[in-house]
Amino acid sequence: MYKIVSKTSLAHKETLFEVEAPDIAAKAKAGQFVIVVPHEKGERVPLTICSYDVDKGTVSFAFHEVGKTTKQMGCLNEGDCLLNVTGPLGNPSEVEKFGKVLCVGGSIMIAPALLQVKAMKEAGNHVTTVLGCRSKDFLFMADEAKALSDKVYVASDDGSIGYKGLDFLKDLLKTEKFDRCVVLGPVVMMRDVSEITKPYGIPTIITVTPIMVDGMGMCGVCRVTVGGQMKFGCIDGPEFDGHQVDFDELVQRQRLMLPEERLSSMLWEMHKEHEGGCKCGRNKA
Amino acid sequence: MAETKPKPKIKKEAIEMPKQEPKVRVKNFNEVALGYSEEQALEEATRCLQCVKPQCVAGCPVEVPIPEFIKCIKEKKYAEGIATIKSKNALPAVCGRVCPQEEQCQVKCVLGKIGEPVSIGRLERYLADWERDHGFQLPENAKPTGKKVAVVGAGPAGLTAAADLIKLGHEVTMFEALHLPGGVLIYGIPEFRLPKAIVRNEVAYIQKLGVDLRLGNLVGRIHTIPELMKSGYDAVFIGSGAGLPQFMGLPGENLGGIYSANEFLIRVNLMKGYAFPEYDTPLRLGKHVVVIGGGNVAMDCARCSMRLGADVCLLYRRSREELPARQEEIENAEEEGLVCKFLAAPLKFTGDEKGWVKAMECQAMELGPPDASGRRRPVPIKGSEFTMEVDTVIIAIGQTPNPIIQRTTEGLVADPRRGTITVDENGKTSLEGVYAGGDVATGAATVISAMGMGKKAAKAMHEYLMSKK
Numbered sequence: 194m195y196k197i198v199s200k201t202s203l204a205h206k207e208t209l210f211e212v213e214a215p216d217i218a219a220k221a222k223a224g225q226f227v228i229v230v231p232h233e234k235g236e237r238v239p240l241t242i243c244s245y246d247v248d249k250g251t252v253s254f255a256f257h258e259v260g261k262t263t264k265q266m267g268c269l270n271e272g273d274c275l276l277n278v279t280g281p282l283g284n285p286s287e288v289e290k291f292g293k294v295l296c297v298g299g300s301i302m303i304a305p306a307l308l309q310v311k312a313m314k315e316a317g318n319h320v321t322t323v324l325g326c327r328s329k330d331f332l333f334m335a336d337e338a339k340a341l342s343d344k345v346y347v348a349s350d351d352g353s354i355g356y357k358g359l360d361f362l363k364d365l366l367k368t369e370k371f372d373r374c375v376v377l378g379p380v381v382m383m384r385d386v387s388e389i390t391k392p393y394g395i396p397t398i399i400t401v402t403p404i405m406v407d408g409m410g411m412c413g414v415c416r417v418t419v420g421g422q423m424k425f426g427c428i429d430g431p432e433f434d435g436h437q438v439d440f441d442e443l444v445q446r447q448r449l450m451l452p453e454e455r456l457s458s459m460l461w462e463m464h465k466e467h468e469g470g471c472k473c474g475r476n477k478a
Numbered sequence: 479m480a481e482t483k484p485k486p487k488i489k490k491e492a493i494e495m496p497k498q499e500p501k502v503r504v505k506n507f508n509e510v511a512l513g514y515s516e517e518q519a520l521e522e523a524t525r526c527l528q529c530v531k532p533q534c535v536a537g538c539p540v541e542v543p544i545p546e547f548i549k550c551i552k553e554k555k556y557a558e559g560i561a562t563i564k565s566k567n568a569l570p571a572v573c574g575r576v577c578p579q580e581e582q583c584q585v586k587c588v589l590g591k592i593g594e595p596v597s598i599g600r601l602e603r604y605l606a607d608w609e610r611d612h613g614f615q616l617p618e619n620a621k622p623t624g625k626k627v628a629v630v631g632a633g634p635a636g637l638t639a640a641a642d643l644i645k646l647g648h649e650v651t652m653f654e655a656l657h658l659p660g661g662v663l664i665y666g667i668p669e670f671r672l673p674k675a676i677v678r679n680e681v682a683y684i685q686k687l688g689v690d691l692r693l694g695n696l697v698g699r700i701h702t703i704p705e706l707m708k709s710g711y712d713a714v715f716i717g718s719g720a721g722l723p724q725f726m727g728l729p730g731e732n733l734g735g736i737y738s739a740n741e742f743l744i745r746v747n748l749m750k751g752y753a754f755p756e757y758d759t760p761l762r763l764g765k766h767v768v769v770i771g772g773g774n775v776a777m778d779c780a781r782c783s784m785r786l787g788a789d790v791c792l793l794y795r796r797s798r799e800e801l802p803a804r805q806e807e808i809e810n811a812e813e814e815g816l817v818c819k820f821l822a823a824p825l826k827f828t829g830d831e832k833g834w835v836k837a838m839e840c841q842a843m844e845l846g847p848p849d850a851s852g853r854r855r856p857v858p859i860k861g862s863e864f865t866m867e868v869d870t871v872i873i874a875i876g877q878t879p880n881p882i883i884q885r886t887t888e889g890l891v892a893d894p895r896r897g898t899i900t901v902d903e904n905g906k907t908s909l910e911g912v913y914a915g916g917d918v919a920t921g922a923a924t925v926i927s928a929m930g931m932g933k934k935a936a937k938a939m940h941e942y943l944m945s946k947k
Contacts, residue, residue: 277657279694411721412741445833453760
């Protein structure tokens with residue numbers, strides 16, 4: 194059992210858990226992820242590590258409440274337990290002194306992107322951070338980003354805060370030189386950023402969050418085509434060269450189970466209403 | 479004729495094991511083989527000739543004292559019988575169900591020369607099930623040696639090594655990467671061949687012996703092997719299995735609806751995807767499923783798919799004679815409605831506008847001269863291309879070892895091509911105190927061969943530990 198020591202609401206239906214997992218905290222590095230099994234009948238859900246505290250023995254991860262499992266998790270509170278948290282999985286990010294680093298975090302992935310910002314900063318880089326969100330209500334951790342980075346830009350899909358969309362990056366790259374770019378966020382955003390950086394030859398690293406089951410190389414559902422070769426997101430990634438990834442396939446493969454996910458979520462919502470409880474399969478410590 | 483002989487007649491035919499009817503069982507995930515009743519077990523046990531030099535034991539990778547335990551059944555000393563098996567085999571309920579006895583103990587049975595061999599596996603299962611109904615009797619472990627051992631992977635090899643090592647008096651911690659123990663027994667072999675309650679029960683026995691089981695603990699990520707050795711373990715056994723699925727490298731292989739056998743089986747078995755949406759893990763299966771491959775894993779995938787309501791075709795590039803699956807599994811699958819298409823292999827997959835597989839282009843094969851495996855090599859027939867309409871494809875062409883431990887353990891010698899950890903005949907690796915066994919050392923094989931290696935390695939580890947100051 195893994196106890197939730199704190200729960201933070203980042204934005205509407207976007208939640209951060211800090212969980213007691215000393216073994217994972219001791220080994221976690223930026224770029225890695227955990228697999229969470231919330232309860233006995235639950236799925237194995239991969240979530241990117243947002244922070245870790247070796248002394249407290251905790252790791253944190255953020256999730257967007259979209260499907261049944263994440264909605265159930267959203268019903269859990271401080272003191273509740275998750276059945277299992279396995280990690281740290283995947284390869285740590287390549288962190289060294291590159292020079293000037295552009296770090297782009299989008300949507301829920303802003304939270305883990307800041308861990309990369311921190312790691313890049315500690316390695317002696319000049320870090321420019323871009324926070325991307327749907328609208329101003331979905332922007333979070335802006336203060337943390339400012340404290341960690343040399344420069345921060347904000348962009349939103351609807352322009353309600355900061356720049357509208359990511360086109361401003363094109364202008365930025367005309368005037369400023371970057372040695373590396375890391376992008377964590379929705380696939381479409383990672384594709385757009387990779388396209389923007391490509392003409393400038395900036396090595397661009399994206400973090401894939403495909404469907405996974407075991408997360409340790411067994412099932413192969415997380416396969417991604419990189420440079421024409423089949424790679425597994427879990428053991429070869431989760432970070433890949435954004436200029437080599439087949440994004441169309443990645444988008445398609447993320448939607449493989451969409452009808453089932455919708456069904457599951459709908460049934461759960463119905464039960465929730467009928468029975469007045471959230472049926473989250475809560476585990477008490 | 480026989481009736482003129484004074485000696486009691488030996489029944490040439492083995493007692494059949496009652497099974498669920500094909501039409502019924504193809505609609506559920508309950509166990510197919512129902513097990514002997516006491517009467518049936520007693521009758522089958524009396525067929526054993528109690529050979530002075532039993533050949534069957536020589537055929538068993540873990541050297542179960544077969545005639546002895548069968549004698550116990552004959553005398554209705556069931557507790558003694560199961561203790562006799564467990565002196566050598568910590569997982570009898572599993573072995574009684576999934577061992578290929580027809581190639582191991584039973585093939586050596588002298589009765590096989592005049593009729594059918596004694597049904598050793600069914601009798602082993604009888605005793606194991608008897609024990610499950612009557613509660614375990616725990617053997618006494620040897621005096622504590624003060625040595626600590628880490629076992630990596632709670633599958634057949636690891637469970638066997640852990641049981642043997644703890645009985646020898648060592649302190650054993652077992653690290654399992656998944657959230658449930660059992661390895662392939664829990665994620666791979668389906669419920670209808672090996673009920674998961676049985677696996678849980680076998681693991682519970684090993685925990686009661688005193689093994690400390692840590693779930694969700696991926697060695698290589700949390701602790702590396704050298705870190706385990708430094709943190710106070712005197713020896714390590716690696717039994718991390720062959721979990722990395724193989725793909726074919728064909729165009730369209732990443733389309734939706736194309737599963738590795740591992741993904742399919744993990745969803746169905748470990749995550750109970752067949753009970754979706756009661757269980758949260760979904761499994762999207764079409765009406766026309768093609769399973770590519772011919773081993774036991776392919777049969778398991780096919781049989782699960784049929785239970786989920788699909789029409790299933792098995793595509794195998796050699797002929798029926800070369801099918802590597804157990805005969806019993808092939809028969810069971812065909813009784814349940816499996817259609818086999820031999821001497822054909824896929825060339826490419828095409829999808830619909832949503833990226834879901836809709837057709838598979840194939841090529842007919844013929845058998846050429848034998849290849850390195852000794853089986854006749856399939857050779858494509860020119861101009862024989864044909865297309866099959868499919869909506870689900872399961873690729874069951876084999877697994878190789880998971881590379882995480884090999885990648886994170888400096889100095890551990892592994893075969894670069896096969897990915898297996900290199901070991902000597904006792905499971906010793908290139909690192910002092912580090913042993914390996916099961917599929918991670920041999921490449922994908924059987925449950926019992928993994929158990930045999932776990933056993934051998936445990937013996938060698940014991941000698942190593944006791945010789946060390």
